[in-house]
Amino acid sequence: xxxxxxxxxxxxxxxxxxxxxxxxxxxxxxxxxxxxxxxxxxxxxxxxxx
Amino acid sequence: xxxxxxxxxxxxxxxxxxxxxxxxxxxxxxxxxxxxxxxxxxxxxxxxxxxxxxxxxxxxxxxxxxxxxxxxxxxxxxxxxxxxxxxxxxxxxxxxxxxxxxxxxxxxxxxxxxxxxxxxxxxxxxxxxxxxxxxxxxxxxxxxxxxxxxxxxxxxxxxxxxxxxxxxxxxxxxxxxxxxxxxxxxxxxxxxxxxxxxxxxxxxxxxxxxxxxxxxxxxxxxxxxxxxxxxxxxxxxxxxxxxxxxxxxxxxxxxxxxxxxxxxxxxxxxxxxxxxxxxxxxxxxxxxxxxxxxxxxxxxxxxxxxxxxxxxxxxxxxxxxxxxxxxxxxxxxxxxxxxxxxxxxxxxxxxxxxxxxxxxxxxxxxxxxxxxxxxxxxxxxxxxxxxxxxxxxxxxxxxxxxxxxxxxxxxxxxxxxxxxxxxxxxxxxxxxxxxxxxxxxxxxxxxxxxxxxxxxxxxxxxxxxxxxxxxxxxxxxxxxxxxxxxxxxxxxxxxxxx
Numbered sequence: 385x386x387x388x389x390x391x392x393x394x395x396x397x398x399x400x401x402x403x404x405x406x407x408x409x410x411x412x413x414x415x416x417x418x419x420x421x422x423x424x425x426x427x428x429x430x431x432x433x434x
Numbered sequence: 435x436x437x438x439x440x441x442x443x444x445x446x447x448x449x450x451x452x453x454x455x456x457x458x459x460x461x462x463x464x465x466x467x468x469x470x471x472x473x474x475x476x477x478x479x480x481x482x483x484x485x486x487x488x489x490x491x492x493x494x495x496x497x498x499x500x501x502x503x504x505x506x507x508x509x510x511x512x513x514x515x516x517x518x519x520x521x522x523x524x525x526x527x528x529x530x531x532x533x534x535x536x537x538x539x540x541x542x543x544x545x546x547x548x549x550x551x552x553x554x555x556x557x558x559x560x561x562x563x564x565x566x567x568x569x570x571x572x573x574x575x576x577x578x579x580x581x582x583x584x585x586x587x588x589x590x591x592x593x594x595x596x597x598x599x600x601x602x603x604x605x606x607x608x609x610x611x612x613x614x615x616x617x618x619x620x621x622x623x624x625x626x627x628x629x630x631x632x633x634x635x636x637x638x639x640x641x642x643x644x645x646x647x648x649x650x651x652x653x654x655x656x657x658x659x660x661x662x663x664x665x666x667x668x669x670x671x672x673x674x675x676x677x678x679x680x681x682x683x684x685x686x687x688x689x690x691x692x693x694x695x696x697x698x699x700x701x702x703x704x705x706x707x708x709x710x711x712x713x714x715x716x717x718x719x720x721x722x723x724x725x726x727x728x729x730x731x732x733x734x735x736x737x738x739x740x741x742x743x744x745x746x747x748x749x750x751x752x753x754x755x756x757x758x759x760x761x762x763x764x765x766x767x768x769x770x771x772x773x774x775x776x777x778x779x780x781x782x783x784x785x786x787x788x789x790x791x792x793x794x795x796x797x798x799x800x801x802x803x804x805x806x807x808x809x810x811x812x813x814x815x816x817x818x819x820x821x822x823x824x825x826x827x828x829x830x831x832x833x834x835x836x837x838x839x840x841x842x843x844x845x846x847x848x849x850x851x852x853x854x855x856x857x858x859x860x861x862x863x864x865x866x867x868x869x870x871x872x873x874x875x876x877x878x879x880x881x882x883x884x885x886x887x888x889x890x891x892x893x894x895x896x897x898x899x900x901x902x903x904x905x906x907x908x909x910x911x912x913x914x915x916x917x918x919x920x921x922x923x924x925x926x927x928x929x930x931x932x
Contacts, residue, residue: 399714400633403710417479418619425473428473
């Protein structure tokens with residue numbers, strides 16, 4: 385096997401798996417992140433109005 | 435027309451939902467820092483989503499697929515460098531950690547903190563010119579993608595471009611970074627699903643063994659070995675390392691995500707994990723390009739690569755990937771993929787509109803006003819100026835996108851237009867943060883020589899991209915060193931910015 389082909393195949397597998405896994409994690413935890421971010425901003429607004 | 439009713443339905447529902455959700459961001463806009471850097475409240479995972487969505491667009495898929503079509507697996511080198519460099523920047527915190535600690539809103543703002551207001555203005559002008567020229571080709575290429583995949587007549591290309599731009603402008607102008615962060619999250623999920631689906635379907639249709647065989651037959655060992663490939667070589671690889679260090683630290687749209695995180699530590703984590711996404715961002719669409727070469731690379735040779743032929747019609751290499759998607763995706767799946775690509779398009783364009791308009795308003799208009807002795811603008815007025823700048827950038831993009839066609843591979847055009855300001859900016863930032871002797875004279879020389887080193891060789895002397903890139907970074911570094919050694923020493927009061 386062409387050593388460059390082996391090299392790129394390994395990196396392609398790493399790239400595809402990490403892309404899929406990080407997407408799954410970010411889908412769940414990113415939503416939570418956004419919710420807490422907006423609740424903090426809403427609190428700030430209330431605080432500023434007071 | 436390649437689109438079935440179900441595909442149209444999926445796309446229209448996505449567009450309506452995306453714009454409606456984006457408009458929700460408006461209610462959280464209280465100050466200019468909310469508008470530009472989301473109140474610096476981004477956490478790690480939302481940060482990864484918005485950074486990845488910002489830098490993965492239809493344009494990214496198109497130029498990477500073009501690279502895969504033209505240069506085979508050897509093109510993977512560019513993707514590998516971009517990902518590894520991003521992980522290094524994230525792990526070490528190079529530039530980004532200090533940038534976040536300085537609480538900046540734009541990259542040129544650093545130039546006033548470390549150097550002078552005049553240099554901030556010059557950096558702002560170069561950042562805006564380079565960035566807008568860079569974005570100038572996005573709309574046309576994205577419009578081409580959508581018309582080819584959906585089967586809309588190409589005479590409607592302008593209408594498709596206008597519609598995309600207007601939808602992005604609606605929520606970006608109104609909701610700023612708040613709207614962009616919310617829509618980026620949804621768009622990231624959709625574009626990632628589409629990326630994974632297309633990768634599976636493309637390899638299934640073209641066949642891994644056939645893809646390898648086609649690349650080998652067409653390009654020989656140059657299709658695998660980036661050093662042997664005449665378009666790449668060692669100079670290309672070294673230039674890419676320099677360029678990606680500059681992009682990941684000083685590219686305005688990327689830097690705005692760093693500025694938007696809650697802490698410097700979070701900005702480092704965001705950068706590290708997005709680095710892994712960058713590997714797939716490059717390699718997966720390059721694989722689609724190689725699959726398109728396998729399925730449609732039957733035409734006359736163009737620089738040693740057969741042009742794609744689809745239904746008897748010869749296309750440009752960049753159009754091979756969308757033509758492949760139109761051919762291999764079935765009803766329903768095509769709608770999901772196009773919605774995903776539209777999501778990618780909108781997330782990139784809205785972030786770029788916001789990024790470049792922020793530079794125009796904060797680093798060009800406001801400093802000029804202050805220089806003229808006019809009173810500082812209120813936060814509300816600054817947001818208004820930002821919105822006007824947003825509209826101006828949008829209009830310019832429409833006209834530039836219609837009349838300018840980049841020579842050669844789009845990826846390389848984007849690299850060079852980015853280098854116009856990145857060479858000087860990166861050198862000035864590195865010098866400013868890590869070299870005590872760096873001063874304003876050096877900064878001016880670095881910015882001017884870096885820009886000249888990119889513009890003159892590429893647009894007037896027609897040198898190759900690799901040599902142009904080296905020239906720009908080399909001249910910028912020389913300018914900073916010479917100017918700093920010959921000019922006055924920087925005053926100690928600026929130590930906070932170093």
